[in-house]
Amino acid sequence: MISNHFARRVQSTKSALCAKFKFEPLNSTTYIKNILKEVKAENYENKEICVNGWINQKPTKLKKDLFQTKIRDNNGSVLTVIGDKAQLKGIQVEDCLQIKGSLRLRSNKQFSAENLEDFEFKLSNLIILNKVDSPVPSYLSTLESPDLIQEQYRFLQLRSSKYANILQTRSKLKNLIRNYLENELNFTEVETPLLFKSTPEGAQEYLVQYEENVANKSNLYYALPQSPQQFKQMLMGSGVSKYYQFAKCFRNETLRKDRQPEFTQLDLEIAFGTGKEVMKVVGDVVNKSWRNYNGKAKPLYSIGLDGKLAVIENESSIKRFDYADVMTRFGSDKPDLRIPIKLINMKEFGAKAGLTNPIFSNFEIIHLPNMIKSEEEAVLLKKWVLNKEHYLDQSRKPIVHVMLKEDDVTFWNEAFAKIANIESPKLVTKSLNLKVGDVIIGSDRESDSFVFENPTPLGKIRNILYQSEEPFLNNYLKENFPKIDTDIVSWVVNFPLFSPKVNATNKRVLGYPNYDTGLVESTHHPFTMCHLAHLPLLAKQIENEVNLRELLFIKSQHYDLIINGIEVGGGSTRIHDYKLQSQIFAKFLKIDVEKQKELFGHLLTVFKMGCPPHSGFAIGWDRFLSIILNEKTIKEVIAFPKNNRGFDVLFGAPSKIEKGD
Amino acid sequence: MISNHFARRVQSTKSALCAKFKFEPLNSTTYIKNILKEVKAENYENKEICVNGWINQKPTKLKKDLFQTKIRDNNGSVLTVIGDKAQLKGIQVEDCLQIKGSLRLRSNKQFSAENLEDFEFKLSNLIILNKVDSPVPSYLSTLESPDLIQEQYRFLQLRSSKYANILQTRSKLKNLIRNYLENELNFTEVETPLLFKSTPEGAQEYLVQYEENVANKSNLYYALPQSPQQFKQMLMGSGVSKYYQFAKCFRNETLRKDRQPEFTQLDLEIAFGTGKEVMKVVGDVVNKSWRNYNGKAKPLYSIGLDGKLAVIENESSIKRFDYADVMTRFGSDKPDLRIPIKLINMKEFGAKAGLTNPIFSNFEIIHLPNMIKSEEEAVLLKKWVLNKEHYLDQSRKPIVHVMLKEDDVTFWNEAFAKIANIESPKLVTKSLNLKVGDVIIGSDRESDSFVFENPTPLGKIRNILYQSEEPFLNNYLKENFPKIDTDIVSWVVNFPLFSPKVNATNKRVLGYPNYDTGLVESTHHPFTMCHLAHLPLLAKQIENEVNLRELLFIKSQHYDLIINGIEVGGGSTRIHDYKLQSQIFAKFLKIDVEKQKELFGHLLTVFKMGCPPHSGFAIGWDRFLSIILNEKTIKEVIAFPKNNRGFDVLFGAPSKIEKGD
Structure with missing residues (x-):
């Protein structure tokens, strides 16, 4: 008796279970449009069409035994669907299904393969591939929900056309730029390690335990890189001529506004390359990106020779500001020129x-x-x-x-x-x-x-x-002072090589920066080269007692790219000379030879062994994309972002792990 | 007096320092070949050519005041250079320089723009951009050096033509595949997080401290993902139709043969996709890769219907073996068919x-x-x-x-x-x-x-x-049994869904696998779907007392890709049904509902909310490339690999960090 009973249950499970695993491959509204383009306007009603997607709106009754609902495809496009009670009974928001049927033009509409909203989809068959078993989707669809709920159900958000477009644009834009760099400019993509050595600015690093066990005995740690800076300089010394990479970077500073613990940077470096060459590549990448993918469909502007706004045609039409100029005119090295x-x-x-x-x-x-x-x-x-x-x-x-x-x-x-x-x-x-x-x-x-x-x-x-x-x-x-309604790009150049050193513990006194008397720090990073015209002055500072005013006068070959007041990226010509690099460490940055070896020995070694001159750049990819797509935060352009405490609420990271003793 | 003295020194520093920072952009042998193609055969001697590169061989005396040396460019190509004593005095191996001059055809050679070895480069001007200040390069160039030295000076190795070719092929092949996936098949590249949640197989994970401080108080950790498996399944539930990514993955198992702590995988997943679709995409990727970039310039073979070797034309000509078949015929699920x-x-x-x-x-x-x-x-x-x-x-x-x-x-x-x-x-x-x-x-x-x-x-x-x-x-x-000298690819399919569980602590007894009586584990991972024809049998096992023999009979929709006896990748159709997934966890894998929620709650949630059916695959990119390029280890195809203890000798990672208390 029992076995018969089970046999029946198994039988019913069989049909129910199997149904949801049988389906036709992905079809979307794009596919429908293509079909409509192929068939003649008078024949489309006879064409059976199959669509996969999600219920976007609960079925509503039109008249006796005639119901209407909406299905959303993987592009977030929505199609109106008409069916009878038997077909649409019990259908809920976010049910995943496959439907078959044909299209009818709504009354008073002209046939056009592009305007699917002018059609209704007449159901002939419907398979539920996954039935929603939770009240959340319908709850979310009717409510402006708080952040935490949104984070927890990020996947529902991503099903909308807005995010489908963001993810697709991110992918397409990267592909456009890769093809430009690889095929037109002969760049080589090189993947650099993510398990890196801890560096002195350890406070911003994520440390990775070398051992498997949490109860770490050896105190050996990797660090996740804040950027591939040292790797790419090493690649220059390795004979790579033009390097690029969409690199994963990590900064342990989640409390700062609109930062993410992990982010992506378009990183590049050119051997035997000058700043001019690098700026040309970067400017063209930016211009191409705007022309192809700017969500606002407006070109990118800069400031012309006449001081007026002008659409940029290529890199050479991007305005170059001096650091001293922007600091005095706008009080910032990333001025919002709008x-x-x-x-x-x-x-x-x-x-x-x-x-x-x-x-x-x-x-x-x-x-x-x-x-x-x-x-x-x-x-x-x-x-x-x-x-x-x-x-x-x-x-x-x-x-x-x-x-x-x-x-x-x-x-x-x-x-x-x-x-x-x-x-x-x-x-x-x-x-x-x-x-x-x-x-x-x-x-x-x-x-x-x-x-x-x-x-x-x-x-x-x-x-x-x-x-x-x-x-x-x-x-x-x-x-009286309307913000200019266009995206404006500019370069900032001629930064000072060094800046007065701000006290590490008390950064401000009475609101003023608290400079450590007589000490300096690199304005950007210690590998930045100075202007060639200032090299004799730098040599003088190295060989004599430092004259702070003269030292601070020396300009670097660093260049920042600013769009709408946001620093989108920066780069420089680097030092490739062992002696100069070592002297800068020792004399100005107070890093003695022993410490230099410990921290940067690998770079000093390659500088000693024929590293060529080189220049490079990095664009903050998430930030850049958020500006192109007119999104307020970088979270919007990242599939699964962390919140501002560094937590991934959806996946539950980080999590607690008990330490042994 | 002193200031005069310094002024002179500054002056000399000036000229010496500045010289090495002045150069023309990168020119290589490729550029020379292009010039030779442009100018007429009789005119090339008048053409001034500029090349950047490294000294490949110490100058040797030809006759009085005539010296010969060799310069190597960024492609690793070597050019013979002729100059006088003043020009070449003191030049050392790996000096980085820029030379100007013109080409002369060697005696008894025919003009051809392709054969640069038939020419000599007659020096007119030479600038040393970086003088070698170390005995290592010349030491290395005359000695087969031990591994540790090679690791420490990896950058010198990378300057050779072999590695220039490897890095460039890696880049070009990725670009080829990206364009195929994005432009021809409409895949979307999505970047997934690297700061993930720790999972139960914690022993293989790298843990990342959430806090900045080493003296970790909260015990909160991220884990670096072993693969983006859970992220990509979440993307399927997020409405992405076809996902791919060259993903960074991490496994804390450096002691295993030819493994790297971090590696790259070509990861893909198709919503509403069947195994058949996925296998077609993967097979075509593999075939395209071989046809474009196989270093041995031989096509890829598989076994035809007649049992004989045949060149594969497309995915459908790749032989499919049953798991049971390869285990009995070859004693391995990744047989080397050569x-x-x-x-x-x-x-x-x-x-x-x-x-x-x-x-x-x-x-x-x-x-x-x-x-x-x-x-x-x-x-x-x-x-x-x-x-x-x-x-x-x-x-x-x-x-x-x-x-x-x-x-x-x-x-x-x-x-x-x-x-x-x-x-x-x-x-x-x-x-x-x-x-x-x-x-x-x-x-x-x-x-x-x-x-x-x-x-x-x-x-x-x-x-x-x-x-x-x-x-x-x-x-x-x-x-008597010569290994077949072609690359052979095959699929292995019809794996058992479950395998007998091997005891975690004592894996072997008397050399035999030590199965835990009556227990099973997922042959691949718990998200793998079974054959539809076996679903009723699985349902029976879920609802009744488990019959181990019947349970182990159930086949999965998993598929492995094998080349030359190496598992290059694997994939499967996944479970997208909440109930089935949860029952498999509970009944067979002994993970109770509470624990399921803790470990995989995010996936179970999306399964409950309309996640579509989906199938996917991952190719071990480093391994795949090493087979194409006929390299014995994956280290050879990675720019900066770690050694088999997980150390990066060049950069010095990991390093010691003292813990506070």
Whole structure:
């Protein structure tokens, strides 16, 4: 008896189980469009079509025994489906199925293979390949859900057309660039190791245990690389002529805004290559990317010789800014050129700052005419601009001076008395045409050719003003200082080779950068080459007692690519000379020969053995893609991102592992 | 005075330093060939040519004030260079330089732009871009150096034409395959995370500390993935239709032969895809790779319908073997089909094994006629075949019976008395035509349809015989059983879904696999789907008490790709049904619901929410490339491999990091 009973159950299991494993290969709306293009307009109704996809909307009753639902394919495209009760009974959102049937044109529509929304799909057959067994999908489809839920059900999000498009664009764009680099420019893709050696900036590293056992005995660790920098320089010394790679990089700094613990970088390096060559390759990659895949379908702009915006045609039409220029004009080495707000240096009006900190001897302001109409608005403005969230790095706040009455205009300079003496405030009042209702935001900064604080307080304010959700502020900016509605690219070059060293433990004192007297650090990394014209000056510093002012004057062959105020990538011509590299370590970076060997011995060795001159670059791929696709965070362009605590909620990483003893 | 002194030194530094930073962009022999093709044969001598490269050979004196040297470019190509003493004085091996000059045809040679070795390069100008400051390069160039030195100076190795070709082929082949998958087949490349969750097979994982500090407090760890298996299945549930990726994978098992802690795998998965579809894609990828990049310039063979070797034209001409078939015929699920040695099952002669272990009831032999001419050879043969190095896994040795005299022939069966009774040994003697000088190697194994020991002792011996360096053995095999000199590919399919579970701590008893009575494990991984025809049988096992014999009979939809006896890749149709997956975990793999949720909750969740049926595959990319390029180890096709202790000697990873407390 029992065996008979089981036999029946097995039998029913058989048909139920097997059904969901029998299906035809993937068909999508793209495939339907192709079919429609092939058959004649009058014949399409006789064509049986098979589609795989997911239920996008619960079936609704049209009339007796006629139901309508929507099916979504793997491109996120949606098709209207008509069927009877028997076919659509019990169908739920996100059920995965295969349907067969034919297309009918809706009334009053013209036949076009492109507009599938003008058709209805008349069901002849439906197979459920996987029935949803959870309330979550329908819950999510009707609710704007909180972040945590979204993270947990990322796979449901990814089924939409938005993310299908993002993933496909990411893939296609990489392929476009690979073909350009490999086939047109003869680059070789080389995969470099991910189990790397720990480097001195260990705080940002992820450490990997060498042993299998958690109860690690030997204290041996690999580190995941922050970039393949040292590997690619080694490849140059290995005879590779042009290297590239979409490289996985790791930074243990998840708490910083919109960072991911692991990210992708388009990394390249050219042996016997100059900065000029590298910039040409990078500029062309950027231009090609925009022209093929910019979601906003707008070309990329830069600033022409006449100072006006112009569509870039190739790399040579990308504006090159000097570091000193952008620091004084925009208070940042990655200025958002879409923002029209200007910084005014008050030096021309005889202003002298440096009252609190003598190095910070320049006084600069932002003038916002006719901004404030009430006390209330003044409070709101200050609340936003001086919000402590913007100053978590302990940097100093600027002074916001709102002129609500005539005295505020006449004696405007008194608001800034703590940081600057203004010789002739009235000249300023007249020259800038200051009036009641105007706002001046002011701060001190370092002198023009030596601005190392980055961004300066006002450089920061330029961006902060546009991040507010305060309606009066938004309206004011929209009317008076509207952000330019195009993507703008530029180079920043001529960085100082060294910067004053900021104290590692106390980075700020009274809001000012706390420089360790007389010490410097590499502005980018220690492998960056200086300008050839400055090489004699560098040699002088190496051989004599260091003159800090002269040392800081030396410019590097580093170049940054900036789009919309975001540093998309950077690169440089590197040092390939053993002696020069070693001297820079020893004399300026205070790394003695023993320590050099321990940390960078492999590079010094290859420099000693015929490493050619070389230059390279890296583009932050996730960031770059998010700008092209107009997405606010890099999370949007990564299939399975971690959250800002470094957790992958969907897969449950990291997880707890008990240590032995 | 001092400043004058310094000024002079600075001056000299200036010219010396600057010279090596001034150069023209990369030019190689390819570029020279192109120039030669452009200019007319009579004009080439007037053409100034610029080449960057390395000194390949110390200058030698030809006659008074005329020296000859060789320069090697970034493709590893070598050019003969002629110059005077002033130009070539002090030039050393591996000096990196730029030369200018023109080409002269050597006497008695015909002009051809392709044969650069027929030309001499007449120096007009030479710039040393990096002078070698180490004795190592010239030391290495004159010496076959030991492994450690080679590892330490990998970059010098990579400058040779051999490695330039390997790196370039790796890059080009990947690009070929990417274009095929993306442009012809509409695959989407998706990057999946490398900071993954630790999984139960933790012993093979690399653990990554979540915290920055080595003195880890929270016990939170990521694990580096052994493959993107779970990510790609999640992508199928995320609406991606065809996924692929050259994925970085990690296995903490460096002590195994020719393994690397990190390696690359061509990973792919197709939603609504069947095994047939996947196999077609993989077969075509393999065929295309061989046709474009096989270093030996020979096509790939498989076994045709007539049982004979035939060049494969497409995937459908790749032979499909049943698992049971290869295990009984070749004693391995990755048989090297180039080896003509056959295993003879003695069942037909009435042999009965199972004397030591009743499960191992079959007796099989290898017959090597006319092999041994002396006692000495007998000893050498046994020494090699029975060498304990081959049995480090504690597996049992076969019995080697050398027939040196008539009695050894007549009573041959006595040599195997411990493992098998042979009903009519004389029938065997006659049938196999046994003679003095013949060798029989014999062992017992499991019965034909249930061979799980893999390889069997004789399956192992087939390969071991060819790995010896013993001249008499080599000669014998070369004359009597020569290995076929072509690359041979095949599929192995119809694997059992489950295998008897081998005891985790004592894997072998008396050389036999030590199965845990009544327990099974997934033959591949727990996500593998069974044959649809066997689904009712599986359902029966789920619902009733398990019948081990029936359970082990169930075949999976797994498929392995084998080339030259090496498993190049494997794949399967996966389970996409929540209930079936959960039941398999619970009933057969003894993972209760709580534990399932902890380990695989993310996959079970997506299975519950409309995950489509899907099938996929992974090719071990390094291994695949090493076969195509005819390299013996995967180290050869990796730019910076680790050694077999997992150390990167060049970069010095891993390194010691002291733990805080």
